[in-house]
Amino acid sequence: MxxxxxxxxxxxxxxAGEALGRACRAEGLHEGLTLFLHGQLGAGKTTLCxxxxxxxxxxxxVKSPTYTLVxxxxxxxxxxFHFDLYRLGNPEELEFMGVRDYFTPGSLxxxxxxxxxxxxxPAPDLEVELVLPDSGRKLRLSGRSPxxxxxxxxxxxxxxxx
Numbered sequence: 001m002x003x004x005x006x007x008x009x010x011x012x013x014x015x016a017g018e019a020l021g022r023a024c025r026a027e028g029l030h031e032g033l034t035l036f037l038h039g040q041l042g043a044g045k046t047t048l049c050x051x052x053x054x055x056x057x058x059x060x061x062v063k064s065p066t067y068t069l070v071x072x073x074x075x076x077x078x079x080x081f082h083f084d085l086y087r088l089g090n091p092e093e094l095e096f097m098g099v100r101d102y103f104t105p106g107s108l109x110x111x112x113x114x115x116x117x118x119x120x121x122p123a124p125d126l127e128v129e130l131v132l133p134d135s136g137r138k139l140r141l142s143g144r145s146p147x148x149x150x151x152x153x154x155x156x157x158x159x160x161x162x
Contacts, residue, residue, distance in 0.1 A: 017051020
């Protein structure tokens, strides 16, 4: 299943992220879920993550963990890991930081620039692509597992109710 949305601006991108976060939370789908976020610099990947984190109750700022590679969020009983692999020199660096320990059955992982961790990262449940056309943003979500497909179906229901 593929879902495509047109987002007018940053506010719409955050709102789409919040809807995605709510869809992930539905029926415990977020537990052990991995999302790969693709898009050029400035396409809105971190902005979308801000919305997802907001849906889980995060109220502070969200910055891209470009230098630390991962920012953990403990949100009640939920653990969310936000990765930004843009500055990753070699996928093997992920092994040295114990990356496999982050992708647990009880966590949600948001991974920006996943192609830089190819061969080390687990397969995604959802692939999210943000593209900057002449105005606004285009958001394309693709399910890559049964759980990813379930999230997309729930997201489609949520968007239909707006």
